[in-house]
Amino acid sequence: MKPSGMALALYTNFLGQSPNWYKLTIIAFMFLNPLVFIQNPYVAGWLLVIEFIFTLAMALKCYPLLPGGLLAIQAIAMGMTSTEKVMHEVSINIEVILLLVFMVAGIHFVKDLLLFVFTKLLIRVRSKTMISLAFVLMSAFLSAFLDALTVIAVIIGVGVGFYAIYHKISSGKTFVDPHDHTVDHEVVELSRADLDAFRGFLRNLLMHAGVGTALGGVSTMVGEPQNLIIAAAVGWDFAEFALRMSAISIPILICGMLTTVVVEKFGWFDFGVRLPVAVQDVLIAYDNYQTSRMQAADITKLWTQGVIAVLLILCLSLHIASVGLIGLMVIILATTFCGVTDEHAIGHAFKEALPFTALLVVFFAVVAVIIDQHLFTPVIHWVLTFDGQLQLAVLFMANGVLSMVSDNVFVGTVYISEVKAAWEAGRISREQFEMLAIAINAGTNLPSVATPNGQAAFLFLLTSALAPLIRLSYMKMVWMALPYTIVLAVVGLLSTVFLLPEVTHYFYSVGWIHHYVPGAAH
Incomplete structure (x- = not known):
């Protein structure tokens, strides 16, 4: 050549x-x-x-x-x-890497239970507002303890399954017939309006679920990868992290749910699309068909996965071990008691997390550059020129704006490293450092719902096989997320500035959290 x-x-x-x-x-x-x-x-x-x-x-x-x-x-x-500096960043963040490697894979083996729950929810609840609230709440709860990507993956699986079923029936076929649900030429003309409405209904639920992962993800140290990095930097366990974040996470959850009710009731921002009766009839018939085919082994698996899910939540809440090791425990228990013994079947569970794990190591390389070249030092010095509540506000907004266009893991990692360095140098008090850590966590988790770039769960949804089927584009996601972006950013900022200091002081006064003592066990 x-x-x-x-x-x-x-x-x-x-x-x-x-x-x-x-x-x-x-x-x-x-x-x-x-x-x-x-x-x-x-x-x-x-x-x-x-x-x-x-x-x-x-x-x-x-x-x-x-x-x-x-x-x-x-x-x-x-x-x-240098490579030594990169390895140093990787080693001090090994818990985050283990979280991605083992926890995401672990949740893969309890997907049957999650699919079962979401499926029943979709067909049993008739009120669109109630089902929207249920999707927000369930996504928030699951994301507080599990991985947001896994939660979204489950909901995408439910959406694709139901879309394919109705698409097949509206094309004049039966449940068992082969069918390609990616093309519409076989869809009966009378069913096209129902199919378009069904697409709008699924878009609504998926966006509500995506926002729910942000509402729950901000509240615990395992909700998002950067939360674990922030918790490790400050020295908090699972319970203390959740308690300290409650000044922001509780108002955010309440206002997020109110936003869901408003956009559904008034049909704003393309929400409020109802499930057509014809579609619901098909989905109920299919669920009955599937239920009649369930055997004792299938039911036993669901109960087993339920017990493992409860055990997972208890282990995380009580901080029995590092998050990654708990994820490995879930893998072992779920595969053992659900009969998954093939190496390739187990290996498939790791495919979802490893690309992002590799990307995270690249993040740490860029963080190493930032530290060695002192890039963020002037920005942090500028933030530290402010005092008290204004300092919290500036840091929240700085994190929020950058997280809208960048990855919030990257942003959170950089800012917590710089703020911790400022505390270790004696430029801020320990109490202020802790509140700044909360401001960083809130800033990276809440305003980032503005774009798919800012939330990994949104990006995962946008690049999924379901997005083109239900006509969910990049700009459609930005438009539908806009009311949530405004509410989460404003309420998050106000809670950080005004509520956080008061709640933190109250927790100190009643002994629910304790002042940090250098050299003492924390």
Whole structure:
């Protein structure tokens, strides 16, 4: 092959099916970075951070692990950080990595129970407002103890299953007939209006569920990966983290549910679409069909998974062990007592979490660059020029804005590292450090619902097989999330500034939480 042909093939293979403009942009970054680094390492460091955020924002064009990983490798090669520093960041955040590896895989083996619960909920509750509230509450509760991606994956599975069933029946077929639900040419003309309404109904429920994962995810140390990083930095266990976050998580949950009721009642922002009667009849008939086919082994599996789910919640609440080890326990118990003995079947459970785990290690490489090049030091110094409640407000907003366009794990990791360094240097008190940690946690979890980039669960939904079937686009998600974005950002900010200090002081006064004593067991 001629050299020109090989060069063309190399360019074609580079980042695969990504658009040409995206490929050229990444190549330009790779050429630009060394030139800027020679002139000014600090500016080069910020340029790298901006480029990395760009890869996160363009996640739909190419999974960020590829271009972000290239940027991280180049940064290490140029001397912006070292592999030792990256390993240090990985080692101090090993609990987060184990959470992603084992907990997500563990929940995979109790999916049958979650699918069963959501299925019954979908067909038994007739009021659209009540079923919307139920999806918000269940998603919030599950996300407080489990992984948001897994919760959304379960709901997507339910949505795809029911969409496929009605699509098949509306095409004139029976439950057992083969059918392709991705094309509409076989759908009977009289059923098309019901099918469009069903799509709108599923869009509503999926967006409510996505917001529910944010409402629950903010409240506990296992709700989102960055929560675990923040809890480890401050030294809180599961119960103390949940108690301290209650000043924000409880008002947020209440206002989030009120928002659900309002948008459903008034039909704002494309909500309020009801399930057509014809569709509900089909779904009930299918559920009866499936229930009649259940055997004793299937029912036993559901009860077993229920017991394991309760055990999981108890272990997390009592902080029996590290979150990752509890996830491994779930894997062992669920596979043992549900009869999953094949290595490939077990390995399949790990596929969902490992790409994001690899991306998280790349995050830590970028964090290492930020620390070594002191990139966020001026920003933190600026935040620390404020005092008291104003300092909390500024940090909440700084985290919130960046989390809308970037990944909240990345943002939370960077800010908690810098704020902890400020506390260790004696620039802020321990009590203020703890409240700033809560502000960071709230800032990364709540305003980030504005875009799919900010919430991993939203991005997972957007890139799922269900999104094109129900006509759920990027801008549709932004529009439908807008009322929640406004409410969560405003209520979160007000709770952080005014309610958090008062509630924290009250908890100290009654002895529910204790002042930090250096060198003492915490």
